[in-house]
Each structure stands twice: as C-alpha cells, then as structure tokens.
Amino acid sequence: xxxxxxxxxxxxxxxxRSQKEFASWLGVKQSxxxxxxxxxxxPSTEVINRCMHLxxxxxxxxxxxxxxxxxxxxVELDQPGMAGVRVALSSLLDAVRQMSPGDQTDRQMH
Numbered sequence: 001x002x003x004x005x006x007x008x009x010x011x012x013x014x015x016x017r018s019q020k021e022f023a024s025w026l027g028v029k030q031s032x033x034x035x036x037x038x039x040x041x042x043p044s045t046e047v048i049n050r051c052m053h054l055x056x057x058x059x060x061x062x063x064x065x066x067x068x069x070x071x072x073x074x075v076e077l078d079q080p081g082m083a084g085v086r087v088a089l090s091s092l093l094d095a096v097r098q099m100s101p102g103d104q105t106d107r108q109m110h
Contacts, residue, residue: 003055006048007039013051026050 003009010033014022019037023030026047035041043051064072077086 005039006042007037009048009051009055010036010043013054015054 003012014033014037017025019033020030023033026033028043028047032041032043036043036047073089076082077089
C-alpha cells in the first residue's frame, strides 16, 4: 500500500502498535498520533521522515518496551569498567527529572 496522505502514512508506519507505544517511539504524545491519523494535525518533518522510513524499511525494528530496555541496561551496566557510564547515566536521569513536563515535550520534538 502506498500512503496517499500524511494520515495514511502515520497509520501505515504504526502498523499493529498501539498509539501510545508508537507515540513514545516518535517522542510525541498519544493524542498527537491520534490527531495525525485523523488528519486534524500535521506532524513535524522529523515525524514524517521517521514514518516514511518505517513504511519503506525492509525490516521494521520492534520498539522495545521500558522493561526490555531496563533489562538490557542492567546487563550492560553490570559489566566491569562501567562505573563511569553509570555515574553519567545517573546524572542524565537527575537532569531529566528536574525538567518540567513542558520542557521534556519540547526536547523530545527536537
């Protein structure tokens, strides 16, 4: 299927994923995905490019769940010599926590 509109492109890129899961991967709110799919709002160029890539990719990577990412991080960060990375990651998480919700949304879009 060749999408004929941005709304069709977003729906095609999302495939069987929930709007919430797909929105998280795109870095937008679920309500934004809903508006894109209904044609009530136009996504950014970055979102359109990501959707085009997903629709045209031979193999679409699965969007990992938060639990899967946490498991992978635990395995990798538990390795010898990763103390510096753990400190840097901890600082990054502290900075994210200090951001207001609006700041987080703005940063996700850029």
